[in-house]
Amino acid sequence: MRGPVRMLLVDDSPWQREGWALLFGSQPDLEVVGQAGDGAQALAFLRQQLVDVVLMDIQMPRVNGLVATERILGDEAVRANGPAPRIILVTGVDLDDHVPAAAQAGAYAVLYKDAEPEALFDVIREAALSR
Template sequence: MPTRVLLADDDPMQREGWRLVIDAQPDLEVVAEVPDGVQALALLRRTVVDVAVVDVRMPRVGGVQVTSTIATDARIRLTQRAPVTRVVLVTATDLDRYAGPGREAGADAVLYKDAEPDALLAAIRAAAAIRRGTPS
């Protein structure tokens, strides 16, 4: 089964670009796209997702808060089953500002949005391997 990926970013063009890259991979599948953290959390309460690619700065709820909520929300944990959905945080700026808090919240990687596609794919696959409990 392919790794199920959620894209959460308020820029529809950014999500579309990621979708094209991710869906071109035989082992990855984008199962949903949302424009903010509130919708990301709502989706995670009802849809199984292996890896969420989440922008750190979104309307209503940002990526660091989404990441910490994934680890603590009982409904998300019930839907996702153990181990919980893994997170790759992305940012347009200030990587140094978000890397520490993102990792403390439980993110597996923090990348610039304009990272090379191979870097994003590698981060998704590494996070998926952690979820499966297999070496990447």
């Protein structure tokens, strides 16, 4: 892996994105390079920037995390920047409701939003290494 893990944070709550940005900014090997408020904004960003890992909420208005995952991983313009990013989906509701759909969409992992920071760091680092 070259340099820090480049991350895109996607959630319809600016407070959630800012909280994540502060959390990941505390780690020398993680770099938040962008934020988006929904899946459509995430796709537009990824067409322009190389990102290693996308941390994205499942439940968002307009384009949710499941639909966005499929679109991102299937988009030729995203792949033109380099390997497709690994996508980690997060949810505040029951994981069992989302794991099968997330796997089908191509997500690397699904976690609860309130996961312990060290667990988030570990999954993000593993995802980046698996690219």
